[in-house]
Amino acid sequence: MPLALIIEQALNGLQLGLMLFLLAAGLTLVFGIMDMINLAHGSLYMIGAYLAATVAEASGSFVAAIAAAVGGTAVIGMVLERTILRPLYRRSHLHQVLATFALILIANELVRIIWGAQPVALNMPAVLSGPVELAPGLRYPAYRLVVIGVGLAAALLLYVVVAHTRVGMWLRAGASDREMASAMGVNTAWLFTAAFGAGAALCAVAGALLGPLLAVQVGMGENILILAFVVIVIGGIGSVRGALVGALLVGILDTVGRTLLPAVFRALAPPAVASEAGPALASILIYVLMAAVLYFRPRGLFPARG
Amino acid sequence: MGSSSLHISLRPLPTLLLVAALVLLPVGLTAVDQPFYIVLASRVLIYALIASSLNVLIGYGGMVSLGHACFIGAGAYTAAVLVRAGLDSAWLTWPAAALAGGILAAMIGVVALRTRGVYFIMITLAFAQMAYYVVVSLRVLGGDDGLTLPHRAGYGFGLDPRADMTFYYAVLGIVLLLMAGLRQLLNAPLGRALQAIRDNDTRMEAIGFPVFRIQLAGFVVAGAAAGLGGSLLADLNQQVSPSLLHWTQSGTLMVMVILGGVGRFLGGVLGAAVLLLVQELLSDVTTHTALGIGLVLLAVVLFAPAGIAGLWRQVAR
Amino acid sequence: MTVPPSLQVGGLRKRFGGVTAIDDASLTVASGELHALIGPNGAGKTTFIQLVSGAERADAGRIDLDGVAIGGLPMHRRVALGLARSFQVSSVFPAFTVLENVALAIQARGRARCAVWRPVVTQAAWFDEAGRVLDDVGLGARSDIIAGALSHGERRRLEIALTVATGARLLLLDEPLAGLGPDESARVVDLLRTFKGRTSILLVEHDMDAVFRLADRISVLVYGRVIATGAPADIRAHPDVRRAYLGESAA
Numbered sequence: 043m044p045l046a047l048i049i050e051q052a053l054n055g056l057q058l059g060l061m062l063f064l065l066a067a068g069l070t071l072v073f074g075i076m077d078m079i080n081l082a083h084g085s086l087y088m089i090g091a092y093l094a095a096t097v098a099e100a101s102g103s104f105v106a107a108i109a110a111a112v113g114g115t116a117v118i119g120m121v122l123e124r125t126i127l128r129p130l131y132r133r134s135h136l137h138q139v140l141a142t143f144a145l146i147l148i149a150n151e152l153v154r155i156i157w158g159a160q161p162v163a164l165n166m167p168a169v170l171s172g173p174v175e176l177a178p179g180l181r182y183p184a185y186r187l188v189v190i191g192v193g194l195a196a197a198l199l200l201y202v203v204v205a206h207t208r209v210g211m212w213l214r215a216g217a218s219d220r221e222m223a224s225a226m227g228v229n230t231a232w233l234f235t236a237a238f239g240a241g242a243a244l245c246a247v248a249g250a251l252l253g254p255l256l257a258v259q260v261g262m263g264e265n266i267l268i269l270a271f272v273v274i275v276i277g278g279i280g281s282v283r284g285a286l287v288g289a290l291l292v293g294i295l296d297t298v299g300r301t302l303l304p305a306v307f308r309a310l311a312p313p314a315v316a317s318e319a320g321p322a323l324a325s326i327l328i329y330v331l332m333a334a335v336l337y338f339r340p341r342g343l344f345p346a347r348g
Numbered sequence: 349m350g351s352s353s354l355h356i357s358l359r360p361l362p363t364l365l366l367v368a369a370l371v372l373l374p375v376g377l378t379a380v381d382q383p384f385y386i387v388l389a390s391r392v393l394i395y396a397l398i399a400s401s402l403n404v405l406i407g408y409g410g411m412v413s414l415g416h417a418c419f420i421g422a423g424a425y426t427a428a429v430l431v432r433a434g435l436d437s438a439w440l441t442w443p444a445a446a447l448a449g450g451i452l453a454a455m456i457g458v459v460a461l462r463t464r465g466v467y468f469i470m471i472t473l474a475f476a477q478m479a480y481y482v483v484v485s486l487r488v489l490g491g492d493d494g495l496t497l498p499h500r501a502g503y504g505f506g507l508d509p510r511a512d513m514t515f516y517y518a519v520l521g522i523v524l525l526l527m528a529g530l531r532q533l534l535n536a537p538l539g540r541a542l543q544a545i546r547d548n549d550t551r552m553e554a555i556g557f558p559v560f561r562i563q564l565a566g567f568v569v570a571g572a573a574a575g576l577g578g579s580l581l582a583d584l585n586q587q588v589s590p591s592l593l594h595w596t597q598s599g600t601l602m603v604m605v606i607l608g609g610v611g612r613f614l615g616g617v618l619g620a621a622v623l624l625l626v627q628e629l630l631s632d633v634t635t636h637t638a639l640g641i642g643l644v645l646l647a648v649v650l651f652a653p654a655g656i657a658g659l660w661r662q663v664a665r
Numbered sequence: 666m667t668v669p670p671s672l673q674v675g676g677l678r679k680r681f682g683g684v685t686a687i688d689d690a691s692l693t694v695a696s697g698e699l700h701a702l703i704g705p706n707g708a709g710k711t712t713f714i715q716l717v718s719g720a721e722r723a724d725a726g727r728i729d730l731d732g733v734a735i736g737g738l739p740m741h742r743r744v745a746l747g748l749a750r751s752f753q754v755s756s757v758f759p760a761f762t763v764l765e766n767v768a769l770a771i772q773a774r775g776r777a778r779c780a781v782w783r784p785v786v787t788q789a790a791w792f793d794e795a796g797r798v799l800d801d802v803g804l805g806a807r808s809d810i811i812a813g814a815l816s817h818g819e820r821r822r823l824e825i826a827l828t829v830a831t832g833a834r835l836l837l838l839d840e841p842l843a844g845l846g847p848d849e850s851a852r853v854v855d856l857l858r859t860f861k862g863r864t865s866i867l868l869v870e871h872d873m874d875a876v877f878r879l880a881d882r883i884s885v886l887v888y889g890r891v892i893a894t895g896a897p898a899d900i901r902a903h904p905d906v907r908r909a910y911l912g913e914s915a916a
Contacts, residue, residue, distance in 0.1 A: 079466050129650060135469060136412045140606050141649040143599045147642030155636065268477050268595070271470040279466060322485040329478035333459050336471060340463045354765065355786045535784040537772055544758055544769055551756045554718065555831050556744030556773040565779070 046180045051301045052294060057186050059293020060193025064248040065266060066273040066285040067200055068241020071213060074280020074346050076131050076234055079138045082122070082145035083245060083270065084263025089149065090115040090246025091253045091262065092157060095164040104167040111246040119242025123235050131234075150260050159260060164253035189251045196247065197286060204282050213237060214346070269296075272328055276335045280346025287343060292328050299327040354540065356531050356613045370520055374513045386512045387584070390519045392624050394580045397523045399604040399616030400530060401573035406602070407611030408534055409566045410546025412469050414598050415456070415476025419449040419571040421483060421593035423578025428495045428588045438501035438509070438518070441579050449575015450568045452479070457567035461560055473595055480593040494589030501583055509583065519580055526573060531613060533569065542566045603645050609657025618656050668696045669732030671835045671865035672717070672748075677726035679716055679889075686712040687723070688889035694835065696731075699857070699866045701876045704886035705909065710869045711753060713886065714837045717867070718750040719743045730835060744773070749833035753840045753869075755820040759813030763804055763823060766812050767795035770830035795830060802826045802856055818849035825856065835865045842872045854879060877901070885909070 069083050090111040098107035126145070130138050166185045173181040204210035212233055248266075256262065273292050277284025304320030311319065335343065370393075374386045402416045423445030430441050460471045483489050500509035507514050533539050541562050545552045553559045582588050591597070600623070608619025623641070630637040652659055672694040679687040686709045694700040704710055715721040717728055719740035728736045735743050758766050771791045772778050785791075799805045802822045807815065812823060821841060828836055841857070842850050854875050860866060861879075870876050876883065877897045884894040887909045893900060900906055 073466055077466070079469060126646070126650075133649075133653075135466060136406060136602075136606075136610065137649050137653055139412065139414065139469060140602055141646055143602070144642045144645035144649065146599075147638045148646070151636050151639035151642065155639075264595070268474060272474050275467060275470050275474065318485070318487055322482055325481040325485050326478045329474055329481075332471070332474055336463060336467070337459060341467065354761065355784065532784075533781050535786070536781050537777055537783075537785055537788075538779045538781050540769070540772070540785045541779060544761070547758045547760055548756060550720075551752075551758065551827070552769075553740050554720075554744070554750055554752070554756070555770040555827060556741045556749070557778065558739075558741045562779060 047301070048298070049180060050182060051298050053182055053186065053190065055294030055297035056290070057190050057193065057293070058297055059290040060190060060197065061248045061252055062266070062269055062273050062293050063286050063289035064193065064196055064244040065270040066277070066289050067282050068238075068244045069270050070274045070277065070279055070281060070285045071237050072241060073274065075213065075237060078127070078131055079135050079142065080127070081139060081142035081267065082149065083241070084265075084267030085146055085149035086115055086119055086242045086245040086263070087249040087266060088153065088260070088263035089118060090242075090249030091164065091258045092153060092162065092249075093246070094250035094253055095162045095258050096157075098164055107164075108247065108250045111250040112243045115246035115249075116239045116243040119245075120235050120239040123238040127238070128234075146264065149263075154260050161257040161259035164250070164258050166254035185254065189255075192247070192251060196244065200282060209233075209236075269328070272332050274342070276332055276342055278342030278345040281342070281344040284342055284344035284346075291331065295331060296324075296328050300324040303327070354543065356535055358531070358613075367524065370524075371517075374516050378513070383512065386516050388624070388628060390512070390516045390584055392621050393516075393519050393523045394577050394584060395601075395604065395620035395624060396617040397526055397580070398574050398577035399601055399608070399620045400527060401570045401577065401616070402601050403605045403608075403610065403612075403616040404530060404534070404573075405566065405570040406605055407609075407615060408539065408546065409542045409563065409570075411461075411563060411567060413460075413472040413567075413570075414469050414595065414602070415472035415474075415479075416570070416574055416601050417595065417597035418456075418476040418479035418593050419453055419574035420578035420581065420597065421479060421588075421590075422448040422452045422571075423575030424582040424588040424592050425483065425489060425495070425578075426575070427501065427579035427582040428497055429489075431497045431499070431501055431582075432495060436499065436501050438503050438583075441501045442522070442576060445579030445582075446572040446576040449578065450572035452575075453568045453571025454564065457564045457571075461563050461567065473598070476593065476595055476598060480590055480595070483593055484590045490589070492590065494587060494591075497582060497586045497588075500586065501579070515583065519584075522576070522580065526576070527617075530573070534613070538562065538565065603641065606645070606648060606653070606655050609655035610653075612655070612657035615655060615657050622656065669729075670694060671696050671698070671731060672867060673727070673729040673732075674717065675727040675729075677713070677716060677728070678724045679712060679721065680724055686889055687716060687726075690726075690886065690889060690891050692884045692891050692894060694865050694867050695881075697862050697865055698881045699861050699868060699879050701868045701870060701880035701883045702886055703870065703873070703876060703883060708886045709889040710886055711839055712889075714750055714839050714867075714869060718748065718837055720750075741773075744831055744833065747832070747834040748837070749828045749831040749835075750837035751824050751828040751839055751841060753843055755817075755824045757812045757820060757823050757827065759811070761812055762809050763799065763812055763815070764792060764795055764808040766823060767798050767826050767830045768792050770827050771795050771798075774832050798826050798830045801829070801859070803852065818845055818852075821845055821849070821853065822856075825853070829860075829864075833864070835867070836860070837867045837869075839869050840871060841868070842870060842875055850875065 065083065065087060069080065072078055072080050093114045094107040094111035097110040098104055130141055170185040170188055172184055174184045174187055175181050204213060269292060273285060273288040276291060277288030303324040307316040307320035373389055377383060377385050398420060405411050405413050426445045426448040427441040430436065430444060456472065456475045460468055460475065463471055484492055489495065500515060502509055503518060509515050509518065541557055545559055545562060549559050578592065581592065604619035604623050605616055607622055608617065609615035627637055630640055648655065670693045675691045677687050677690040690713060702710055702713065716723045719738060723736060727734065730743065730746055730748050733746065735746060758769065768791045771794045796805065796808060799808055802825055804819060804822055804826060807819060815823060825841055841853055845853065850872065857866065857879055868879065880897055882895060883897055883900045884891050885900060885906045892909065893903050893906050
């Protein structure tokens with residue numbers, strides 16, 4: 043197993059992990075503060091990708107595309123929060139699941155009606171389409187490096203906001219004890235809308251950035267949503283730090299595992315077993331991790347609530 | 349003590365009429381030259397059973413599981429593998445499928461039931477996805493394409509399962525039996541304990557009930573019933589595919605339960621019937637049935653969360 | 666042959682994160698005794714009940730019920746062995762009737778508690794016994810009312826009924842008089858007096874009047890530690906106790 047390949051896979055894992063973090067951060071705050079399950083979070087990611095694709099196609103500018111995606115998705119998210127989601131906060135989790143599941147069905151069909159059932163193309167900026175030489179013999183796609191960079195910047199920004207600003211303090215207070223925070227004068231209504239809008243914006247960034255790498259198509263949100271759930275469950279609901287740790291764990295384990303496990307099996311087991319067992323096991327690795335974490339810590343690694 | 353509202357009582361006359369109607373349905377459909385609908389009726393019955401098993405979990409047990417589809421898949425694939433291997437007696441595939449669903453439920457429940465609230469919901473979803481990926485990636489299970497059944501499981505006694513009407517009656521028999529069993533279970537001490545745990549699990553533990561064990565039992569029963577339903581689906585379609593385990597299947601089941609009425613005994617039955625029939629009608633009109641269902645679901649959750657059974661109760665009052 | 670104490674707690678310790686809630690607490694409840702546990706707010710009284718009942722695992726220390734170590738047992742096992750607690754905030758089953766509530770506690774006692782066949786409504790013995798417990802607490806006339814519709818005072822009594830119906834010989838009562846007016850308080854005090862002798866009770870209470878009227882002995886919990894134990898008169902006069910507790914609310 044050449045070192046270059048391992049490093050490349052590790053970087054891919056880092057990239058996936060950071061994008062997962064963008065999704066998971068918004069999701070975990072919504073869970074933590076509003077105690078609400080939002081299955082439609084993946085739909086915001088999908089809408090972000092579609093908006094980016096459309097604007098990129100029309101304007102030719104990737105930057106404009108991302109800006110439009112972020113703005114548009116944030117607005118859609120905040121409108122959704124104020125209208126449909128707000129009445130759900132005081133409802134049971136079952137109702138929240140069902141209502142947001144309905145939103146997924148509606149969003150998927152609307153996207154299918156507007157953009158059609160075929161995947162839509164979102165191309166990375168030409169200038170980034172080549173590889174970069176990180177070290178002699180180690181080349182890595184420039185675009186993926188940019189994605190990692192943006193992901194790290196977003197993580198840093200989130201850390202600064204959550205840990206060092208008043209808004210962040212309100213968020214952490216709300217996540218840890220919503221009633222207390224409200225009693226202490228935090229304007230929860232405004233906070234909820236803003237938090238939701240920010241989460242939607244992060245989804246859009248992830249959607250736009252991953253668009254060129256994965257397919258922009260109907261239903262793309264659900265696959266990554268479940269990964270985001272696994273991240274949050276591992277990291278602990280309501281904790282942004284947990285979301286980061288969980289996302290990196292999941293991203294790297296999943297990516298490296300898919301390369302390493304089949305190779306290990308090929309080396310150790312007869313080919314008939316290896317060709318099946320390796321990939322099968324690799325695809326469920328993160329779920330095994332989740333089960334293991336939950337067995338010892340049923341509330342995740344860094345639960346926000348006491 | 350007979351007039352408790354917790355006790356599920358079935359009024360004899362309406363029940364008899366309903367069962368009679370179900371028994372006579374295929375005869376009636378054949379008479380008006382619409383035999384195709386016998387297959388649809390079989391499908392409705394099977395989903396009525398599966399949705400009822402989910403209703404036991406969610407409505408009576410308070411365990412909101414987003415991964416119920418994986419138990420269907422476990423039963424369906426077990427039946428498929430057995431039939432393909434020549435072990436094609438239904439008297440074998442039915443219990444084997446139920447066992448498969450039950451065992452999978454036990455494995456998942458042991459981990460998932462240690463958690464509460466949103467964690468539980470997400471874990472059941474994640475485990476179901478895990479099952480989905482396992483099935484997709486194993487070529488021995490047909491991978492993406494799944495498996496086909498050369499024929500339906502047989503019943504012996506000279507009965508031919510290929511005949512849609514015979515299959516319908518087999519399904520009807522199983523569903524009636526299981527619904528009777530579920531009712532018995534819910535009225536029994538275990539069922540009462542499950543509902544009480546749903547309402548106040550802390551107090552139940554404090555008066556001496558082993559809460560984890562009881563919930564696990566409920567989880568396993570629901571999983572086994574869903575597994576049995578899966579084997580019937582395998583027979584119905586004569587094929588099984590990973591899509592049976594996809595979480596959107598779990599979502600659809602939940603839609604059925606809330607449509608019919610969560611925690612009402614016939615909620616799963618009502619919801620399955622309404623959803624499948626509506627889908628059947630809509631699909632003649634448009635391919636975007638999911639949009640309609642999404643809008644209806646949203647409306648139900650926001651404005652009529654007690655479902656059809658709840659509305660009926662309001663009207664009847 | 667001496668009867669072992671109903672409850673013997675030795676060296677109990679519990680930390681939550683950085684806070685030591687229970688710090689080497691020890692006390693004994695003799696068989697048939699009504700033993701009150703008092704202390705300032707935040708002293709750890711509810712935590713003490715959590716640990717003894719099994720809702721929380723202690724970090725260290727020994728808990729013996731009738732001479733048998735129960736420290737490692739889950740809560741439902743402790744109930745089966747004869748220990749039951751009540752809650753400071755009434756914890757009942759609001760959708761069930763009052764009778765059905767108590768019948769649950771009766772159901773928990775028997776081997777048929779998780780039976781899968783005979784309907785609950787046919788178990789006349791459970792409901793008869795539940796009716797008797799309800800008569801004892803004065804809720805007999807309210808048997809068929811949905812528990813959610815009860816008044817606060819009635820709910821407190823249902824809370825006690827649930828605890829008693831478990832058949833436990835040691836009751837851990839967490840502020841049973843919380844939020845009750847003078848008439849209802851008096852009623853509950855009389856009720857508790859009828860339990861003396863037949864069951865052992867560890868009573869956590871803030872109502873000093875009731876405490877001094879009911880208790881055979883009193884223990885005082887301050888900062889997670891029992892600083893004094895003795896007859897009511899002795900506790901009243903104890904300098905440490907006066908300083909830490911009674912001194913605040915001129916006893």
